[in-house]
Amino acid sequence: MPHLHIESFKPLTLPTRCGDVEFLFQADYKDDKEGALIATRYKGREFFLVHKKGDTKELLKSDKITRPSPNFILKHALLAYAECSGSVVLDSNVDNAPENTHLKTxxxxxxxxxxxxxxxxxxxxxxxxxxxxxxxxxxxxxxxxxxxxxxxxxxxxxxxxxxxxxxxxxxxxxxxxxxxxxxxxxxxxxxxxxxxxxxxxxxxxxxxxxxxxxxxxxxxxxxxxxxxxxxxxxxxxxxxxxxxxxxxxxxxxxxxxxxxxxxxxxxxxxxxxxxxxxxxxxxxxxxCETESPEPDMSGNFAFSSTPIATDALGRLSKETYKQEWGFIHVERIFRVGEDGGMLRLAMGSFDRPESTYVLVENGSARYFPSLPVRTSANLKAHILLDELLHG
Ligand SMILES: C[S@@+](CC[C@H](N)C(=O)[O-])C[C@H]1O[C@@H](n2cnc3c(N)ncnc32)[C@H](O)[C@@H]1O
Missing domain, CATH: 3.40.50.150 (Vaccinia Virus protein VP39)
Known part of the structure; x- marks a missing residue:
């Protein structure tokens, strides 16, 4: 997995643009010892870079859930962050190779x-x-x-x-x-x-x-x-x-x-x-011997417009909400800016859970970087999440 070891992490003032890469916002782990996620946009893909704190050196790498493909995109974003923040790179496995033309064309x-x-x-x-x-x-x-x-x-x-x-x-x-x-x-x-x-x-x-x-x-x-x-x-x-x-x-x-x-x-x-x-x-x-009807997949992933209370995320901390169709498990809570937050969730069916992030800012919520996959269990999990966020 591409990564850079850097001397010390230097946060950028976000949002900002470094050449052709945009850095959108930073989500900090609640525990200050851990680090942060940096929301990044490059070549139409949105994903997180991860900063992990360490005793002697710090790590910049990709987030597993949102990792972009092809790898070139991630490598380019890691190098752009290091360059724009003036980070000293101690060692890395990221080359500066140009985009693979097979993938590009x-x-x-x-x-x-x-x-x-x-x-x-x-x-x-x-x-x-x-x-x-x-x-x-x-x-x-x-x-x-x-x-x-x-x-x-x-x-x-x-x-x-x-x-x-x-x-x-x-x-x-x-x-x-x-x-x-x-x-x-x-x-x-x-x-x-x-x-x-x-x-x-x-x-x-x-x-x-x-x-x-x-x-x-x-x-x-x-x-x-x-x-x-x-x-x-x-x-x-x-x-x-x-x-x-x-x-x-x-x-x-x-x-x-x-x-x-x-x-x-x-x-x-x-x-x-x-x-x-x-x-x-x-x-x-x-x-297969039979014709099947189209499945009923009505519903969407919009959150209700009633403002979300500022303590709502804290109430969900590390909980698992089980239902007969599946579950929601709150894995992590992040701080975003002065009073925003972000959840990392596993949700959906027991067999096929999906990991996703939900950003909560100014009392409203949205999935980032992309909506969950439109499965029946995810649609049900979304309704439950909306209720939980709105108390
Ligand atoms: C043992 S390999 C077999 C590859 C190939 N079919 C062959 O016969 O050589 C199994 C492959 O399935 C992929 N795989 C495992 N779980 C998967 C999933 N849930 N969805 C898609 N691919 C999966 C793995 O990454 C791996 O490349």
Whole structure:
């Protein structure tokens, strides 16, 4: 993760602009020993830089929740902050390399907002979950130019690698999204997806709740798949295979099919490794048989206009509010300016919580830098949060 060690942190008077980077406001940890978040805008992306205090040197790095992609954006903002604040950089892993032109010139990298605003539906859609080295995704896209492939991945180096290859191979039918697949399906209109590939997902044997496959995921897959569309799980993990069989067996209407050691056209890096070790490979394929209605996703993320009391944030401190649809957990409270504040929250469904920030200034609240993902659990969590903030 790009970072700079600096001699001492020198706050800027905000808002301010340093060349082409804007620094908007600073949110200080309540505990003075910790440091601050600096809201930053560059190339249309808004995110936080993090200042962490230390005994001998201080750290400037990215915030995990809002971290921008590609990495170039973050590196440029870190260097801009250090330069404008006159910070002495002691050591760093941030080079001053120019923007990677592969990333600059293609438009395959999409944001979740792109899909939320207007989900592409002119052609058949296929989704690959956790594409890793992207061998399978690139192969499928080249072999099926009439199909739109959406590749989901949360590992940034894999995304950058895939983006380079998309430009090199001149593929125009792939969209890449840096997003958790478990949240993504709620954005997809019903009955438009031909295939969902889940190849060699992380088995998460010790934390099964983090697995991509779950009853919720299967229910959502069934909704977005067209009739005869398939969800294809391929795994080398006997545990995951058994877990998938159980999960796929639970909804009454599902139809699935199981194969062992089936050859497919393209072998991924993981598959290569398992084959050399002579491990068994399992395919569990679910076929959708029914048309589904569109989901009811009414509601929005606006806060009510009644002024929020100044002690409202203090009252929420480190609490967890559980409901049967999900929860809100207040992880952190920050100070912003004289009498503003900011919350860092985990909220939404138990399986797929979302981390987000809520800025409260002059008695009104807003999410920063972006609205939560429009899932039914997040919409419910928002209503609860609005009530909590307004006492
Ligand atoms: C074991 S690798 C397999 C990669 C590739 N499918 C292959 O067969 O080589 C699993 C990949 O899934 C990604 N991943 C894990 N959880 C994910 C999630 N919830 N949403 C999207 N991608 C995820 C990981 O970052 C990793 O690249």
């Amino acid at each position: 293609h438009d395959a990298l999409k944001t979740i907002q792109f899909f939320a605003d207007n989900f592409p539906r002119e052609q058949e859609v296929r989704i690959e979950v956790g594409f890793g080295s992207a061998r399978h995704l690139l192969h499928q896209a080249a072999a099926n130019p009439e199909v739109l492939f959406i590749g989901l991945e949360i590992h940034k180096p894999s995304i950058e690698q895939a983006l380079k290859q998309i430009v090199i191979q001149n593929l125009t039918n792939i969209m890449i999204l840096d997003y958790d697949a478990r949240l993504f399906l709620e954005f997809v209109p019903s009955n438009i997806v031909g295939k969902i590939y889940v190849h060699f997902p992380v088995p998460w044997d010790k934390k099964p709740h983090r697995r991509v496959i779950s009853e919720d995921f299967l229910r959502e897959s069934e909704r977005v798949l067209c009739v005869d569309g398939t969800l294809e799980l391929r795994t080398d993990s006997e545990n995951y295979y058994r877990f998938a069989l159980e999960t796929f067996s639970s909804p009454a209407i599902s139809r699935f099919d199981v194969r062992k050691n089936q050859e497919i056209a393209i072998v991924s890096k993981y598959e290569d490794r398992w084959k050399k070790m002579e491990k068994n490979i399992y395919d569990v394929t679910f076929t």
